[in-house]
Amino acid sequence: GNSVTQMEGPVTLSEEAFLTINCTYTATGYPSLFWYVQYPGEGLQLLLKATKADDKGSNKGFEATYRKETTSFHLEKGSVQVSDSAVYFCALKGNGGSQGNLIFGKGTKLSVKP
Amino acid sequence: KAGVTQTPRYLIKTRGQQVTLSCSPISGHRSVSWYQQTPGQGLQFLFEYFSETQRNKGNFPGRFSGRQFSNSRSEMNVSTLELGDSALYLCASRPEINSPLHFGNGTRLTVT
Numbered sequence: 001g002n003s004v005t006q007m008e009g010p011v012t013l014s015e016e017a018f019l020t021i022n023c024t025y026t027a028t029g030y031p032s033l034f035w036y037v038q039y040p041g042e043g044l045q046l047l048l049k050a051t052k053a054d055d056k057g058s059n060k061g062f063e064a065t066y067r068k069e070t071t072s073f074h075l076e077k078g079s080v081q082v083s084d085s086a087v088y089f090c091a092l093k094g095n096g097g098s099q100g101n102l103i104f105g106k107g108t109k110l111s112v113k114p
Numbered sequence: 115k116a117g118v119t120q121t122p123r124y125l126i127k128t129r130g131q132q133v134t135l136s137c138s139p140i141s142g143h144r145s146v147s148w149y150q151q152t153p154g155q156g157l158q159f160l161f162e163y164f165s166e167t168q169r170n171k172g173n174f175p176g177r178f179s180g181r182q183f184s185n186s187r188s189e190m191n192v193s194t195l196e197l198g199d200s201a202l203y204l205c206a207s208r209p210e211i212n213s214p215l216h217f218g219n220g221t222r223l224t225v226t
Contacts, residue, residue: 034214043118043204043217044157089157101147101170102215104157 002027002094006105009087013080013112021075021108023064023090031092033057033066033073034102038087047075047088080112116140118207118218126224132193135221139186139207145169146188147215148180151202160203163188164211192223200225 007022025031032051036044048057053068062077073090090105119138127133139146148160159172163182180190186207192199202222206215 036217041219043206043219044215045217046214049214101159101162101172103159104149106156 002031002092002103004090004092004103004105006088006090006108008106009109011108011110013110015082015112015114016079017112019075019077019080019084019110021088021090021110023073023075023105025071025073025090025092027071027092027094029094030068031094033064034091034093035062035064035073035075036089036091036104038089038107040086044089080110082112082114085110085112118205118216120203120205120218120221122221123219124222124224126226127195128226129195129197131195132191133195133223134189134191135203135205135223137188137190137205137207137218139188139205140209140216143207143209143216144186145208145211145213146182146186147206147208148188148190149204149206150174151204151220152200157204160190195225197225199223 003026005024034049035047037047038044048059050057050066056065064073064075087107087109089107091102121136145164147162149157151157162170166182177193182188202220204220206217
C-alpha cells in the first residue's frame with residue numbers, strides 16, 4: 001500500500017541555517033505530494049504541493065521537488081527563522097484517491113534557535 | 115472568512131463513556147474529513163464526508179462513526195471509549211473533491 005517515510009526529528013538549527021527534511025514515498029502510479037506544517041496548539045496548514053514528476057512546490061521560502069526516479073519530495077529552505085519552528089508533515093494522495101484521504105508521514109519537529 | 119471550527123477544544127472522558135465532537139467547515143466547503151493524531155501512530159484518516167454522504171473510511175473499529183448535516187457541519191462519535199482513544203482529533207474541510215484540505219485546530223480528547 002501507499003506510505004510516506006520522513007526523517008525522524010527533532011531537528012535543531014540556528015537561525016539562518018539551511019534546512020533539509022527528507023521525505024520518501026511508496027505508491028503505485030503518480031501520487032500527488034504535499035508538505036503540511038503544524039505550529040504549536042494549531043491544526044495543520046498546507047505549505048506546498050506538487051502533482052506531477054519534476055514539479056517544484058514553493059511557499060514562504062520553502063521548496064520541494066517531486067522526484068519520481070528517487071520517489072522523494074525533500075523539503076528545503078535556504079535560511080530558517082525562529083518563526084519556522086513547528087512540526088512538518090510530508091503527505092501523499094494516491095492516484096485516483098480522494099484528497100480527503102491523505103497518507104501522512106510521522107512528522108519532523110524543527111526547532112530554530114536565535 | 116472564518117476557518118474550520120472544532121468544538122470543544124479539550125475534553126476529558128472516562129473509559130466506557132461515549133463522546134461527540136463537532137466540526138464547522140469553512141463557509142462553502144462541502145467536504146469534511148476527520149483524522150486522529152497520536153504520538154505513536156501519527157495522523158490516521160478516519161473518514162470523509164461530502165454532501166452528507168460518507169465517501170471514504172479509514173481502518174478504525176465501528177465504535178468510531180460520523181455524520182454530516184445539510185449545512186456541511188459534521189460530527190464524529192466514539193462509543194465505549196478506551197484509553198487508546200486519547201488523541202488530538204482533527205477536522206479538515208475543502209470546497210470540492212480535488213481541493214487542498216484546510217484543517218481546524220483540533221479537539222484534544224483525554225480518556226482516563
